[in-house]
Amino acid sequence: MSEKNHESYWSRTASRTESRPYSGDSKCDVAIVGGGLTGVTTALLLARRGVNGVLLEANTLGSGTSGYTTAKITLQHGLKYSNLLDSAGLENTLAYVKACTLGLELTESLSREIAPDCGFERVSSHVYTRDPSRLQRFDDEAAALEKLHVPYRFSDSCGLPFPVARDMAIDDQAQFHPLRYLNALADSIPSDRFPIYERSRVIEVTPGSPCILRTERGTLRAKTVVLATNYPLIDMPGLYFVRLHREQSYLMSVPAGDYELDGMYISDEEPPHSARMYHDPEGDRLILGGFGHRSGRGGDTATRYDDIYRWLRLAFHDVTAEPDASWMAQDAMPADHVPCIGPMSEETPHIYVATGYAKWGMTTSAAAALLISSMITGERHPILEARALYRPSRFTPGASAREVVVQGAHVTGSFAEGVLTGTTQKPEDVAPGEGAVLRSDGELMAVSRSPSGTLSICGAHCTHMKCPVAWNPSERTWDCPCHGSRFEPDGTVKEGPAVRPLPGFDEAGEH
Numbered sequence: 001m002s003e004k005n006h007e008s009y010w011s012r013t014a015s016r017t018e019s020r021p022y023s024g025d026s027k028c029d030v031a032i033v034g035g036g037l038t039g040v041t042t043a044l045l046l047a048r049r050g051v052n053g054v055l056l057e058a059n060t061l062g063s064g065t066s067g068y069t070t071a072k073i074t075l076q077h078g079l080k081y082s083n084l085l086d087s088a089g090l091e092n093t094l095a096y097v098k099a100c101t102l103g104l105e106l107t108e109s110l111s112r113e114i115a116p117d118c119g120f121e122r123v124s125s126h127v128y129t130r131d132p133s134r135l136q137r138f139d140d141e142a143a144a145l146e147k148l149h150v151p152y153r154f155s156d157s158c159g160l161p162f163p164v165a166r167d168m169a170i171d172d173q174a175q176f177h178p179l180r181y182l183n184a185l186a187d188s189i190p191s192d193r194f195p196i197y198e199r200s201r202v203i204e205v206t207p208g209s210p211c212i213l214r215t216e217r218g219t220l221r222a223k224t225v226v227l228a229t230n231y232p233l234i235d236m237p238g239l240y241f242v243r244l245h246r247e248q249s250y251l252m253s254v255p256a257g258d259y260e261l262d263g264m265y266i267s268d269e270e271p272p273h274s275a276r277m278y279h280d281p282e283g284d285r286l287i288l289g290g291f292g293h294r295s296g297r298g299g300d301t302a303t304r305y306d307d308i309y310r311w312l313r314l315a316f317h318d319v320t321a322e323p324d325a326s327w328m329a330q331d332a333m334p335a336d337h338v339p340c341i342g343p344m345s346e347e348t349p350h351i352y353v354a355t356g357y358a359k360w361g362m363t364t365s366a367a368a369a370l371l372i373s374s375m376i377t378g379e380r381h382p383i384l385e386a387r388a389l390y391r392p393s394r395f396t397p398g399a400s401a402r403e404v405v406v407q408g409a410h411v412t413g414s415f416a417e418g419v420l421t422g423t424t425q426k427p428e429d430v431a432p433g434e435g436a437v438l439r440s441d442g443e444l445m446a447v448s449r450s451p452s453g454t455l456s457i458c459g460a461h462c463t464h465m466k467c468p469v470a471w472n473p474s475e476r477t478w479d480c481p482c483h484g485s486r487f488e489p490d491g492t493v494k495e496g497p498a499v500r501p502l503p504g505f506d507e508a509g510e511h
Contacts, residue, residue: 011067013180023215031222033226037066070264075100124264205227207350226352242335251289252327255324331359427455433451435471
């Protein structure tokens, strides 16, 4: 395939006036770090309840996972509930279902009220397989849904243009345009009560009374802090560096012409395949995705887009147009498969965290905003029934222990592998559009060359926890395989948890 523009379809088709960066020294009641759907929705709910605050976004609103998603709003998170019942119990699993339902309902309500052009529509959600050996998994999930009183439909056919062995559908779920929705919410937040600042990366949070947040241009003092940054920029005391890992997925939009796909689909297979429609007056789009991997472990990531394109041509014969956008998403995956939402720890009760959405952030972000805003204001709300389940300081040995060990081993292995890697080739040997980790006098250098020939040389250790980074050829970024920090070729932070750039090297290989 020809080279893609890796701006998402959502980003290309939504716009708003960017807010100015934060500077100075001020104070507020609540500081929200992160301008995705969680942060913006929380700010709106708090502002409506009379709370004064500030929202700080490192880049621009929606520039993270919220703007690089499939944008499915559903309580059907793959075949989740059979395992969740076993690990969390009936009461907690019922609370999970309720939280997702409340999140969906809030999104619909705000869409109707504030964002009528975001394309919100109720559709059925589907999980399918083409592999008959996986049918028992569907039977187990059906038994779980019956215990949870969640209606579902079984079929050996569905709206996809190819045969399946089993399809499980849950009706009355939803899809939308996430950035048209997010932008409308942001524009409705009163700037005198809850101003938004973009390009205002928080580089340090000091707990206390008040908490102190430092950005690159100023200081903010807040009674309460909400970390809504996909992956928290504070690891302790939550031990997130062993409780979370990051995964990257790939998506593509294609002008659909007269083709129509009824519902939203994801496969129960490895790697998962995802499909949905977006209906737009300027032309409908088929959104395809999946083909994910651990961050920093994708190898030649350009082949992931080739895989989606191959699936498009093999399976969707009635769609003849060429893709008009392709993009990558990155998600935080929790060890026990349950998001962490609420006070970070008993020692830091005024610092809230929302993370670990496991690729289902459209529903969970709204649930998180409801939960955190209710906890901050003390308002009684049904979402509080999920408080214990989502508690960030929890530890569930049966569900977490193995995954925590695996993540710890992965971090250790990535560090050791990185220390031993690095070629002895020279920076001038790196071709345009490519990057490589090179070794010079025992030091690792992250060397890349732009398509136009500009050479960039940085230190090759992530500034979060010093894991060696890896070159992502399709996105032209340096990605950390340990916790998913991402850096531009010149070392600038693109995505946390790292908050500081890669250190510089000169062409002689010296710091």
